[in-house]
Amino acid sequence: MKNNWRDGNKVDLLINGEEFYPRVFECIENAKKEVIVETFILYEDKVGHRLQQALIKAARNGVRVDFTVDDYGTWDLSKDFVKAMTDSGVKLHIFDPQPKLLGVRLNLFRRLHRKIVVVDREIAFIGGINYSADHMMDAGKKAKQDYAVELRGPIVADVYRTCLRLSLQELSRKEQRSRLKAAEEETCKPAGDSKVLLVERDNISHKKDIEKQYLLAIRLAKKRIVIANAYFFPRYYFLLSLRRATMRGVEVTLIMQGRPDMPWVTALSRLLYKYLLRSDVKIYEYNQRSLHGKIAIVDDEWVTVGSSNLDPLSFSLNLEANVIIQDKKLNQKIDAHLNELIQQHSHRIDLELAQRGYWWRVPLIFISFYFLRVFPSIAGWLPAHAPTFKHILPKRRFWSKKATQPHEENNGEGPIKTYDKGSIS
Incomplete structure:
Protein backbone atom coordinates (compact mmCIF):
# COMPACT_ATOMS: atom_id res chain seq x y z
CA MET A 1 0.00 0.00 0.00
CA LYS A 2 1.37 3.38 -1.00
CA ASN A 3 1.40 6.20 1.55
CA ASN A 4 0.50 9.75 0.54
CA TRP A 5 1.59 13.20 1.64
CA ARG A 6 -0.37 14.37 4.69
CA ASP A 7 -1.02 18.01 5.54
CA GLY A 8 -1.61 19.45 8.99
CA ASN A 9 1.09 17.77 11.08
CA LYS A 10 3.23 18.90 13.99
CA VAL A 11 6.85 17.69 13.92
CA ASP A 12 9.38 18.08 16.75
CA LEU A 13 13.05 17.15 16.38
CA LEU A 14 14.55 15.04 19.18
CA ILE A 15 18.35 14.98 19.40
CA ASN A 16 20.04 12.00 21.07
CA GLY A 17 18.75 9.88 23.93
CA GLU A 18 18.64 12.84 26.31
CA GLU A 19 15.68 14.29 24.41
CA PHE A 20 14.22 11.12 22.92
CA TYR A 21 13.94 8.68 25.85
CA PRO A 22 12.17 10.89 28.44
CA ARG A 23 9.55 11.93 25.91
CA VAL A 24 8.90 8.40 24.61
CA PHE A 25 8.73 6.84 28.08
CA GLU A 26 6.37 9.56 29.28
CA CYS A 27 4.00 8.98 26.36
CA ILE A 28 4.05 5.18 26.84
CA GLU A 29 3.34 5.43 30.57
CA ASN A 30 0.44 7.83 29.98
CA ALA A 31 -1.13 5.77 27.17
CA LYS A 32 -4.84 5.12 27.42
CA LYS A 33 -5.56 2.49 24.74
CA GLU A 34 -2.66 1.14 22.69
CA VAL A 35 1.13 1.21 22.38
CA ILE A 36 3.19 -0.17 19.48
CA VAL A 37 7.00 -0.20 19.65
CA GLU A 38 9.40 -1.52 17.00
CA THR A 39 13.16 -1.47 17.36
CA PHE A 40 16.31 -3.07 16.04
CA ILE A 41 18.39 -3.09 19.25
CA LEU A 42 17.32 -3.48 22.86
CA TYR A 43 19.93 -3.91 25.58
CA GLU A 44 19.41 -4.83 29.22
CA ASP A 45 21.05 -1.63 30.44
CA LYS A 46 19.58 1.44 32.14
CA VAL A 47 17.72 2.48 28.98
CA GLY A 48 16.41 -1.00 28.21
CA HIS A 49 15.17 -1.44 31.78
CA ARG A 50 13.51 1.98 31.68
CA LEU A 51 11.65 1.01 28.50
CA GLN A 52 10.68 -2.30 30.08
CA GLN A 53 9.21 -0.47 33.09
CA ALA A 54 7.24 1.92 30.87
CA LEU A 55 5.76 -0.95 28.83
CA ILE A 56 4.89 -2.92 31.97
CA LYS A 57 3.17 0.11 33.50
CA ALA A 58 1.11 0.66 30.36
CA ALA A 59 0.11 -3.02 30.13
CA ARG A 60 -0.92 -3.12 33.80
CA ASN A 61 -3.12 -0.09 33.15
CA GLY A 62 -5.08 -2.14 30.61
CA VAL A 63 -3.33 -0.74 27.53
CA ARG A 64 -2.69 -3.12 24.63
CA VAL A 65 1.10 -3.21 24.18
CA ASP A 66 2.76 -4.74 21.09
CA PHE A 67 6.55 -4.75 21.23
CA THR A 68 8.51 -6.02 18.19
CA VAL A 69 12.28 -6.45 18.27
CA ASP A 70 14.76 -7.85 15.77
CA ASP A 71 16.31 -11.19 16.67
CA TYR A 72 19.77 -10.16 15.46
CA GLY A 73 19.75 -6.91 17.43
CA THR A 74 18.30 -8.39 20.64
CA TRP A 75 19.79 -11.87 20.62
CA ASP A 76 20.92 -11.93 24.26
CA LEU A 77 17.80 -10.85 26.20
CA SER A 78 17.50 -12.83 29.43
CA LYS A 79 14.55 -15.00 30.36
CA ASP A 80 13.78 -12.89 33.45
CA PHE A 81 13.81 -9.64 31.45
CA VAL A 82 11.34 -11.04 28.93
CA LYS A 83 9.14 -12.79 31.50
CA ALA A 84 8.65 -9.58 33.50
CA MET A 85 7.08 -7.97 30.43
CA THR A 86 4.97 -10.87 29.22
CA ASP A 87 3.62 -11.66 32.69
CA SER A 88 2.32 -8.09 32.75
CA GLY A 89 0.52 -8.49 29.42
CA VAL A 90 3.09 -7.11 26.97
CA LYS A 91 2.92 -8.92 23.63
CA LEU A 92 6.53 -9.43 22.54
CA HIS A 93 7.26 -10.27 18.91
CA ILE A 94 10.68 -11.42 17.73
CA PHE A 95 11.45 -10.70 14.09
CA ASP A 96 13.28 -13.43 12.15
CA PRO A 97 14.28 -15.73 15.03
CA GLN A 98 17.14 -17.98 13.99
CA PRO A 99 19.28 -20.47 15.93
CA LYS A 100 22.95 -19.61 16.38
CA LEU A 101 25.73 -21.78 14.98
CA LEU A 102 28.69 -22.11 17.37
CA GLY A 103 27.56 -18.89 19.04
CA VAL A 104 27.40 -16.96 15.75
CA ARG A 105 24.23 -15.18 14.68
CA LEU A 106 23.36 -16.25 11.14
CA ASN A 107 20.49 -13.86 10.38
CA LEU A 108 22.71 -11.11 9.00
CA PHE A 109 20.27 -9.90 6.36
CA ARG A 110 16.59 -8.90 6.10
CA ARG A 111 16.67 -7.19 9.48
CA LEU A 112 13.88 -5.23 11.10
CA HIS A 113 15.97 -2.07 11.29
CA ARG A 114 13.23 0.55 11.68
CA LYS A 115 12.56 2.33 14.99
CA ILE A 116 8.92 3.32 15.50
CA VAL A 117 6.63 4.11 18.42
CA VAL A 118 2.87 4.77 18.17
CA VAL A 119 0.85 5.74 21.24
CA ASP A 120 -2.96 5.78 21.25
CA ARG A 121 -2.92 6.36 17.47
CA GLU A 122 -2.29 10.03 18.29
CA ILE A 123 1.48 10.34 18.71
CA ALA A 124 4.25 8.65 16.73
CA PHE A 125 8.04 8.63 16.88
CA ILE A 126 10.38 7.69 14.01
CA GLY A 127 14.15 7.90 13.87
CA GLY A 128 17.40 6.04 14.23
CA ILE A 129 17.63 5.75 18.02
CA ASN A 130 17.70 2.27 19.54
CA TYR A 131 17.07 1.43 23.20
CA SER A 132 20.58 1.30 24.59
CA ALA A 133 22.66 3.47 26.91
CA ASP A 134 25.19 4.28 24.19
CA HIS A 135 22.73 6.86 22.87
CA MET A 136 23.35 8.92 26.02
CA MET A 137 26.20 11.41 26.41
CA ASP A 138 27.33 9.82 29.68
CA ALA A 139 28.33 6.70 27.71
CA GLY A 140 31.64 8.47 27.08
CA LYS A 141 33.64 7.29 24.06
CA LYS A 142 30.87 4.88 23.05
CA ALA A 143 28.21 7.60 22.92
CA LYS A 144 26.35 8.10 19.63
CA GLN A 145 24.95 11.13 17.85
CA ASP A 146 21.44 10.41 16.59
CA TYR A 147 18.00 11.80 15.79
CA ALA A 148 14.27 11.12 15.85
CA VAL A 149 11.08 13.10 15.36
CA GLU A 150 7.83 13.22 17.30
CA LEU A 151 4.78 13.35 15.04
CA ARG A 152 1.20 14.48 15.64
CA GLY A 153 -1.53 14.83 13.06
CA PRO A 154 -2.85 12.81 10.07
CA ILE A 155 0.55 11.18 9.38
CA VAL A 156 0.21 9.18 12.62
CA ALA A 157 -2.56 7.08 11.06
CA ASP A 158 -0.16 6.02 8.29
CA VAL A 159 2.53 5.09 10.81
CA TYR A 160 -0.01 3.12 12.80
CA ARG A 161 -1.14 1.17 9.75
CA THR A 162 2.40 0.22 8.72
CA CYS A 163 3.08 -1.12 12.23
CA LEU A 164 -0.23 -2.96 12.27
CA ARG A 165 0.49 -4.74 9.00
CA LEU A 166 3.62 -6.24 10.54
CA SER A 167 2.22 -7.16 13.95
CA LEU A 168 -0.94 -8.80 12.57
CA GLN A 169 0.94 -11.76 11.06
CA GLU A 170 -0.15 -13.96 13.98
CA LEU A 171 -3.80 -13.65 12.92
CA SER A 172 -5.71 -15.44 10.18
CA ARG A 173 -6.05 -13.77 6.79
CA LYS A 174 -9.68 -12.97 7.56
CA GLU A 175 -8.82 -11.35 10.90
CA GLN A 176 -5.98 -9.41 9.29
CA ARG A 177 -8.29 -7.99 6.64
CA SER A 178 -10.84 -7.02 9.28
CA ARG A 179 -8.30 -5.20 11.46
CA LEU A 180 -6.67 -3.49 8.49
CA LYS A 181 -10.01 -2.38 7.10
CA ALA A 182 -10.82 -0.77 10.43
CA ALA A 183 -7.37 0.84 10.47
CA GLU A 184 -7.92 2.30 7.00
CA GLU A 185 -10.75 4.34 8.47
CA GLU A 186 -8.44 5.67 11.19
CA THR A 187 -7.85 9.42 10.96
CA CYS A 188 -6.06 11.94 13.15
CA LYS A 189 -6.96 15.60 13.61
CA PRO A 190 -4.67 18.28 12.17
CA ALA A 191 -2.07 19.40 14.69
CA GLY A 192 0.25 21.76 12.83
CA ASP A 193 1.48 23.10 9.49
CA SER A 194 3.99 20.46 8.37
CA LYS A 195 3.46 18.30 5.31
CA VAL A 196 4.73 14.76 5.91
CA LEU A 197 5.17 11.56 3.89
CA LEU A 198 5.89 8.17 5.47
CA VAL A 199 8.34 6.20 3.34
CA GLU A 200 9.04 2.50 3.94
CA ARG A 201 11.44 -0.08 2.55
CA ASP A 202 10.46 -3.73 2.51
CA ASN A 203 11.30 -6.67 0.27
CA ILE A 204 8.23 -6.77 -1.97
CA SER A 205 6.20 -3.63 -2.66
CA HIS A 206 8.49 -0.87 -1.33
CA LYS A 207 11.96 -2.02 -2.37
CA LYS A 208 13.34 1.36 -3.44
CA GLY A 380 17.48 -10.11 -4.83
CA TRP A 381 19.10 -13.54 -4.72
CA LEU A 382 19.26 -13.57 -0.92
CA PRO A 383 16.35 -15.31 0.84
CA ALA A 384 13.32 -13.19 1.73
CA HIS A 385 11.55 -15.36 4.29
CA ALA A 386 7.81 -15.37 4.82
CA PRO A 387 6.94 -14.10 8.32
CA THR A 388 5.69 -16.57 10.91
CA PHE A 389 4.71 -16.34 14.57
CA LYS A 390 5.75 -18.91 17.10
CA HIS A 391 4.16 -19.18 20.54
CA ILE A 392 6.43 -20.36 23.35
CA LEU A 393 5.01 -21.82 26.57
CA PRO A 394 6.33 -20.52 29.93
CA LYS A 395 8.31 -23.67 30.70
CA ARG A 396 10.14 -23.49 27.37
CA ARG A 397 13.44 -21.68 26.95
CA PHE A 398 13.20 -18.10 25.61
CA TRP A 399 15.28 -18.85 22.53
CA SER A 400 13.83 -22.03 21.06
CA LYS A 401 16.16 -24.20 18.98
CA LYS A 402 13.25 -25.36 16.87
CA ALA A 403 13.33 -23.97 13.39
CA THR A 404 10.43 -21.70 12.51
CA GLN A 405 8.16 -22.89 9.72
CA PRO A 406 7.11 -20.72 6.79
CA HIS A 407 3.69 -19.15 7.11
CA GLU A 408 1.48 -17.46 4.55
CA GLU A 409 3.16 -15.35 1.91
CA ASN A 410 3.03 -11.62 2.62
CA ASN A 411 5.30 -8.64 2.13
CA GLY A 412 8.59 -10.47 2.08
CA GLU A 413 9.85 -9.78 5.57
CA GLY A 414 11.45 -12.33 7.86
CA PRO A 415 9.70 -14.70 10.24
CA ILE A 416 8.36 -13.32 13.47
CA LYS A 417 8.12 -15.26 16.71
CA THR A 418 5.48 -13.95 19.09
CA TYR A 419 5.49 -14.15 22.86
CA ASP A 420 2.06 -13.49 24.37
CA LYS A 421 0.89 -13.24 27.94
CA GLY A 422 0.88 -16.76 29.28
CA SER A 423 3.94 -17.70 27.27
CA ILE A 424 7.61 -16.97 27.85
CA SER A 425 6.83 -14.06 25.60
Missing part, protein backbone atom coordinates in the same frame (compact mmCIF):
# COMPACT_ATOMS: atom_id res chain seq x y z
CA ASP A 209 10.92 3.92 -2.00
CA ILE A 210 13.37 5.60 0.40
CA GLU A 211 16.18 5.73 -2.15
CA LYS A 212 13.78 7.18 -4.75
CA GLN A 213 12.78 10.00 -2.39
CA TYR A 214 16.42 10.88 -1.80
CA LEU A 215 17.16 10.86 -5.53
CA LEU A 216 14.09 12.96 -6.31
CA ALA A 217 15.12 15.58 -3.76
CA ILE A 218 18.70 15.61 -5.08
CA ARG A 219 17.55 16.03 -8.68
CA LEU A 220 15.19 18.89 -7.74
CA ALA A 221 17.64 20.67 -5.43
CA LYS A 222 18.39 24.28 -6.37
CA LYS A 223 20.60 25.61 -3.57
CA ARG A 224 21.92 23.09 -1.06
CA ILE A 225 21.99 19.46 0.03
CA VAL A 226 23.24 18.50 3.50
CA ILE A 227 23.39 14.81 4.40
CA ALA A 228 24.52 13.45 7.78
CA ASN A 229 24.51 9.67 7.67
CA ALA A 230 26.27 7.02 9.70
CA TYR A 231 27.01 4.49 6.98
CA PHE A 232 27.52 6.07 3.57
CA PHE A 233 28.06 3.60 0.75
CA PRO A 234 25.19 4.21 -1.71
CA ARG A 235 24.97 2.78 -5.18
CA TYR A 236 26.79 4.40 -8.06
CA TYR A 237 23.78 6.30 -9.44
CA PHE A 238 23.28 8.02 -6.07
CA LEU A 239 26.89 9.25 -6.14
CA LEU A 240 26.49 10.38 -9.74
CA SER A 241 23.34 12.35 -8.79
CA LEU A 242 25.29 14.22 -6.10
CA ARG A 243 28.01 15.11 -8.61
CA ARG A 244 25.42 16.30 -11.12
CA ALA A 245 23.85 18.51 -8.43
CA THR A 246 27.16 20.32 -7.90
CA MET A 247 27.43 20.86 -11.66
CA ARG A 248 24.09 22.72 -11.48
CA GLY A 249 25.54 25.01 -8.79
CA VAL A 250 24.01 23.21 -5.80
CA GLU A 251 26.17 23.19 -2.66
CA VAL A 252 26.48 19.55 -1.53
CA THR A 253 27.73 18.81 1.99
CA LEU A 254 28.25 15.35 3.49
CA ILE A 255 28.86 14.73 7.20
CA MET A 256 30.46 11.34 7.84
CA GLN A 257 31.78 9.39 10.79
CA GLY A 258 35.14 10.56 12.07
CA ARG A 259 34.98 8.35 15.17
CA PRO A 260 33.47 5.20 13.65
CA ASP A 261 31.78 2.49 15.66
CA MET A 262 32.47 0.15 12.73
CA PRO A 263 35.83 1.21 11.26
CA TRP A 264 35.63 -1.08 8.23
CA VAL A 265 32.40 0.65 7.11
CA THR A 266 34.06 4.06 7.36
CA ALA A 267 37.00 2.69 5.39
CA LEU A 268 34.60 1.79 2.57
CA SER A 269 33.06 5.28 2.64
CA ARG A 270 36.51 6.85 2.35
CA LEU A 271 37.09 4.97 -0.90
CA LEU A 272 34.41 7.21 -2.41
CA TYR A 273 35.84 10.53 -1.23
CA LYS A 274 38.04 11.35 -4.21
CA TYR A 275 35.26 10.69 -6.70
CA LEU A 276 33.01 13.15 -4.85
CA LEU A 277 35.63 15.76 -3.98
CA ARG A 278 36.61 16.12 -7.63
CA SER A 279 33.13 17.57 -8.22
CA ASP A 280 33.37 20.03 -5.29
CA VAL A 281 31.25 18.00 -2.87
CA LYS A 282 32.18 19.15 0.64
CA ILE A 283 32.97 16.29 3.02
CA TYR A 284 33.33 16.61 6.79
CA GLU A 285 34.10 13.93 9.36
CA TYR A 286 32.37 14.42 12.70
CA ASN A 287 34.66 13.62 15.63
CA GLN A 288 32.91 14.42 18.91
CA ARG A 289 31.13 11.08 19.15
CA SER A 290 30.14 8.23 16.87
CA LEU A 291 27.66 9.49 14.24
CA HIS A 292 24.66 7.18 14.10
CA GLY A 293 22.18 9.65 12.59
CA LYS A 294 20.23 9.32 9.35
CA ILE A 295 19.16 12.87 8.59
CA ALA A 296 19.25 15.24 5.62
CA ILE A 297 17.97 18.60 4.39
CA VAL A 298 17.55 19.97 0.87
CA ASP A 299 17.00 23.66 -0.01
CA ASP A 300 14.72 25.52 2.44
CA GLU A 301 11.91 23.05 3.23
CA TRP A 302 12.80 19.40 2.58
CA VAL A 303 13.85 17.23 5.54
CA THR A 304 14.19 13.50 6.11
CA VAL A 305 14.72 11.66 9.40
CA GLY A 306 14.50 7.92 9.93
CA SER A 307 16.25 4.59 10.27
CA SER A 308 17.68 4.19 6.77
CA ASN A 309 21.41 4.42 6.25
CA LEU A 310 22.74 5.15 2.76
CA ASP A 311 24.29 1.73 2.28
CA PRO A 312 23.44 -1.58 0.58
CA LEU A 313 21.85 -3.13 3.69
CA SER A 314 19.36 -0.29 4.16
CA PHE A 315 18.67 0.26 0.46
CA SER A 316 18.41 -3.40 -0.57
CA LEU A 317 17.71 -5.69 2.40
CA ASN A 318 16.46 -4.19 5.68
CA LEU A 319 12.99 -3.12 6.70
CA GLU A 320 13.31 0.65 7.15
CA ALA A 321 11.10 3.68 7.81
CA ASN A 322 11.77 7.38 7.17
CA VAL A 323 9.58 10.42 7.10
CA ILE A 324 9.94 13.12 4.44
CA ILE A 325 8.93 16.51 5.81
CA GLN A 326 8.23 19.86 4.19
CA ASP A 327 8.73 22.40 6.98
CA LYS A 328 10.83 25.60 6.73
CA LYS A 329 11.32 26.04 10.46
CA LEU A 330 12.40 22.44 10.98
CA ASN A 331 14.74 22.70 7.99
CA GLN A 332 16.33 25.83 9.47
CA LYS A 333 16.67 24.22 12.90
CA ILE A 334 18.43 21.17 11.49
CA ASP A 335 20.62 23.34 9.28
CA ALA A 336 21.76 25.36 12.31
CA HIS A 337 22.41 22.19 14.30
CA LEU A 338 24.43 20.50 11.54
CA ASN A 339 26.43 23.69 10.96
CA GLU A 340 27.29 23.65 14.65
CA LEU A 341 28.52 20.07 14.34
CA ILE A 342 30.65 21.08 11.36
CA GLN A 343 32.12 24.20 12.94
CA GLN A 344 32.82 22.81 16.40
CA HIS A 345 33.32 19.06 16.09
CA SER A 346 34.31 18.18 12.49
CA HIS A 347 37.26 18.44 10.17
CA ARG A 348 37.01 18.95 6.43
CA ILE A 349 38.44 16.38 4.03
CA ASP A 350 40.26 17.94 1.08
CA LEU A 351 41.32 16.33 -2.17
CA GLU A 352 44.99 16.21 -1.17
CA LEU A 353 44.14 14.27 1.99
CA ALA A 354 41.81 11.94 0.08
CA GLN A 355 44.57 11.12 -2.43
CA ARG A 356 47.18 10.04 0.12
CA GLY A 357 48.00 6.41 -0.47
CA TYR A 358 45.69 6.52 -3.47
CA TRP A 359 47.81 4.24 -5.62
CA TRP A 360 47.33 1.16 -3.47
CA ARG A 361 43.60 1.84 -3.09
CA VAL A 362 42.86 2.01 -6.82
CA PRO A 363 41.95 -1.72 -7.09
CA LEU A 364 39.68 -1.43 -4.02
CA ILE A 365 37.99 1.65 -5.44
CA PHE A 366 37.36 -0.14 -8.74
CA ILE A 367 35.87 -3.14 -6.92
CA SER A 368 33.77 -0.84 -4.71
CA PHE A 369 32.22 0.99 -7.64
CA TYR A 370 31.48 -2.26 -9.42
CA PHE A 371 29.94 -3.63 -6.21
CA LEU A 372 27.72 -0.55 -5.86
CA ARG A 373 26.46 -1.07 -9.40
CA VAL A 374 25.52 -4.74 -9.00
CA PHE A 375 24.62 -5.18 -5.32
CA PRO A 376 20.90 -4.34 -5.68
CA SER A 377 20.62 -7.24 -8.14
CA ILE A 378 22.66 -9.55 -5.92
CA ALA A 379 20.44 -8.70 -2.96
